[in-house]
Amino acid sequence: MSVETSSFRSRMRTLTDGAVTALSILATLLVVAPLVAIFVYLVYKGARSLNLAFFTQIPKPEGESGGGMANSIVGSGIILAVASALGIPVGIGGGIFLAEFGRGTKLANAVRFTADVLNGVPSIVMGLAVYALMVFPKGTIFPFMGHFSAMSGGVALGIMMIPTVCRTTEEMLLMVPHAVREAALGLGVPNWRSVLSITVKTASPGIITGCMLAFARVAGETAPLLFTALGNPYMSTSLNQPIEALPLQIYVFANGPYEDQHRLAWAGSLVLIVLIVLAVALVRYVASRGVLKGAS
Amino acid sequence: MVLCALSIFVIVALILWQLVLRSQLTWERFGLAFFYQTFTNPDSHQPMYWDPVNERFSALPFVYGTLVSSFLALLIAVPLSIGLAVFLTEMCPGFLRGPLAFLTELLAAIPSIIYGLWAFYALVPLLRDYVNPGLARYLGWTGFFENDNPTGLGYFAAGVILAVMILPIISSLTREVMNAVPHSQREAVLALGATRWEMIRMGVLRNARIGIVGAVILGLGRALGETMAVTMVIGNTPEIHRSLLSNGTSMAAVIANEFTEAVSNMHTSALIEIGLALFVVTIIVNAIAQLLVWAVTRGTPAQAR
Numbered sequence: 001m002s003v004e005t006s007s008f009r010s011r012m013r014t015l016t017d018g019a020v021t022a023l024s025i026l027a028t029l030l031v032v033a034p035l036v037a038i039f040v041y042l043v044y045k046g047a048r049s050l051n052l053a054f055f056t057q058i059p060k061p062e063g064e065s066g067g068g069m070a071n072s073i074v075g076s077g078i079i080l081a082v083a084s085a086l087g088i089p090v091g092i093g094g095g096i097f098l099a100e101f102g103r104g105t106k107l108a109n110a111v112r113f114t115a116d117v118l119n120g121v122p123s124i125v126m127g128l129a130v131y132a133l134m135v136f137p138k139g140t141i142f143p144f145m146g147h148f149s150a151m152s153g154g155v156a157l158g159i160m161m162i163p164t165v166c167r168t169t170e171e172m173l174l175m176v177p178h179a180v181r182e183a184a185l186g187l188g189v190p191n192w193r194s195v196l197s198i199t200v201k202t203a204s205p206g207i208i209t210g211c212m213l214a215f216a217r218v219a220g221e222t223a224p225l226l227f228t229a230l231g232n233p234y235m236s237t238s239l240n241q242p243i244e245a246l247p248l249q250i251y252v253f254a255n256g257p258y259e260d261q262h263r264l265a266w267a268g269s270l271v272l273i274v275l276i277v278l279a280v281a282l283v284r285y286v287a288s289r290g291v292l293k294g295a296s
Numbered sequence: 297m298v299l300c301a302l303s304i305f306v307i308v309a310l311i312l313w314q315l316v317l318r319s320q321l322t323w324e325r326f327g328l329a330f331f332y333q334t335f336t337n338p339d340s341h342q343p344m345y346w347d348p349v350n351e352r353f354s355a356l357p358f359v360y361g362t363l364v365s366s367f368l369a370l371l372i373a374v375p376l377s378i379g380l381a382v383f384l385t386e387m388c389p390g391f392l393r394g395p396l397a398f399l400t401e402l403l404a405a406i407p408s409i410i411y412g413l414w415a416f417y418a419l420v421p422l423l424r425d426y427v428n429p430g431l432a433r434y435l436g437w438t439g440f441f442e443n444d445n446p447t448g449l450g451y452f453a454a455g456v457i458l459a460v461m462i463l464p465i466i467s468s469l470t471r472e473v474m475n476a477v478p479h480s481q482r483e484a485v486l487a488l489g490a491t492r493w494e495m496i497r498m499g500v501l502r503n504a505r506i507g508i509v510g511a512v513i514l515g516l517g518r519a520l521g522e523t524m525a526v527t528m529v530i531g532n533t534p535e536i537h538r539s540l541l542s543n544g545t546s547m548a549a550v551i552a553n554e555f556t557e558a559v560s561n562m563h564t565s566a567l568i569e570i571g572l573a574l575f576v577v578t579i580i581v582n583a584i585a586q587l588l589v590w591a592v593t594r595g596t597p598a599q600a601r
Contacts, residue, residue, distance in 0.1 A: 017491040021387060027379025028396065031467070034460045035403050038414045045417075093300025101297055111301045113586060118308060120514065120582035121575060122521020123408075124548050125311065128555070128571040132314035159307055166304070213405075220407020223523040223548070227555050247409045251524065254413050262417075269410045280405050284398055 046270030049263040071235040075243040082154025087161025095169025115163040127224035130156040150243035153229030157218040168210030216279035222247040319569035346534035353566040361544040366519035368455025377467035404464035412528035415457040424448025442539040449531040462515040473507030510588025517581040523548040
């Protein structure tokens with residue numbers, strides 16, 4: 001009797017094990033499915049619409065066919081340049097503090113915690129805050145304030161880059177082996193010098209790709225630009241004027257009634273996604289090589 | 297360097313200060329009732345929540361829409377992402393692990409606007425033609441699925457696309473937490489004659505559960521604030537419906553839709569107050585999640601995600 005019960009129980013256990021294995025494989029397939037669907041759909045819709053005019057012309061008036069998104073590409077470039085100029089130095093500085101000078105201190109822990117929390121703040125809230133800070137105040141003496149501008153869009157995205165860059169820089173610096181630091185310090189090099197020219201330099205490929213990842217993330221952000229950069233149907237290169245950006249234009253075109261605008265929206269999305277896939281792949285490649293050539 | 301690090305605190309303080317400052321107008325007029333009051337339409341005697349022309353504002357339908365779509369997203373995403381994490385850490389053959397992890401990372405990096413575009417043109421027609429009628433027929437008796445919406449937009453569509461978007465975050469953190477469980481735990485359970493599932497249940501999931509809860513809460517934080525994809529598929533009507541297939545709206549969606557076209561200072565102020573509420577809630581949710589994840593992964597070496 002007891003033998004039968006135990007063989008029944010053991011069969012049940014094997015069955016449960018098999019069922020769970022099957023379920024987790026099913027879950028994996030269900031997760032991969034939308035990704036594949038999105039990519040196939042994007043390439044199918046976008047590739048047909050991608051041509052030279054897409055990169056060289058500005059949008060035609062509504063209802064006319066043809067045209068491109070040259071102004072959006074230039075605008076995105078300008079906004080992202082401003083964002084990088086603000087976000088990358090500050091983020092790297094913060095990351096160096098976390099990993100080197102402040103390691104283990106209460107301040108560093110508090111900064112790390114706040115950076116992680118800030119990373120999860122919705123991007124639309126960033127847009128609102130920068131609107132309130134830069135666009136809303138009228139008649140101030142500061143430049144770029146009081147109206148929608150490329151500058152305010154860049155500031156919004158730059159602020160979003162800081163916590164990301166900060167945390168990836170820290171992670172990359174922590175991968176540098178202690179032996180490298182000790183070798184520098186053993187030669188009598190002061191600490192600040194060792195950090196800047198040995199540790200940071202050793203980790204620099206990782207830091208650069210981390211910055212690229214942050215760059216790719218904000219390149220696709222739409223919500224913070226809605227009330228800062230605003231959008232502009234014409235070519236503009238002024239930091240002081242409203243400016244178009246690729247994700248903004250995709251949003252406007254996708255919601256419009258015209259088939260030709262939908263076509264441009266798909267092509268724009270394809271350009272964005274290619275940029276992002278390249279950045280993610282590069283980051284993964286560098287991270288998997290353990291960052292460093294000189295370390296291993 | 298210290299200045300750069302301190303700038304993080306400055307940013308949080310600046311956001312909070314600006315949002316509080318610019319939402320004073322609504323706060324003085326409505327106080328806390330802004331989040332739960334209901335008005336009545338004088339003509340139809342139906343409940344009404346959002347009337348910018350007569351300056352009557354209530355955030356109730358937006359809070360409701362955000363909560364409904366986010367919890368729906370969690371309901372779909374949590375089992376899937378834990379299944380994925382279990383597969384990747386415990387079962388997956390080595391040659392598949394790298395590509396699959398890369399694919400989920402890509403899923404996390406796709407911009408919200410592209411999810412929105414795909415959801416609007418591919419997912420919503422699919423739901424409208426095949427999924428929603430089925431849900432209404434078989435689950436209609438619960439009252440949550442009434443197929444009275446011919447567009448296919450609504451809470452359900454928003455929940456599905458949100459689930460796809462938060463999946464990679466939950467599953468990558470769950471994986472990290474599961475990797476932090478020492479191998480000796482697994483070996484000990486296996487040595488007692490456990491099957492693989494029993495080993496995962498007793499040796500891994502039980503030890504990692506706090507961190508997994510943290511990962512789920514972090515996913516919730518992302519879902520609450522997601523803007524563009526939700527805006528494109530939730531339908532954007534400031535009403536409250538019991539049926540998940542009805543049009544609704546969310547906190548982030550109303551800000552994205554109305555802010556640049558706000559008709560008065562009170563309207564702008566009301567939208568900023570919704571933004572402030574979103575900010576405070578996501579800060580609290582993220583802080584809780586971060587503490588839970590740290591409780592488990594603390595002591596294991598940092599790894600690039």
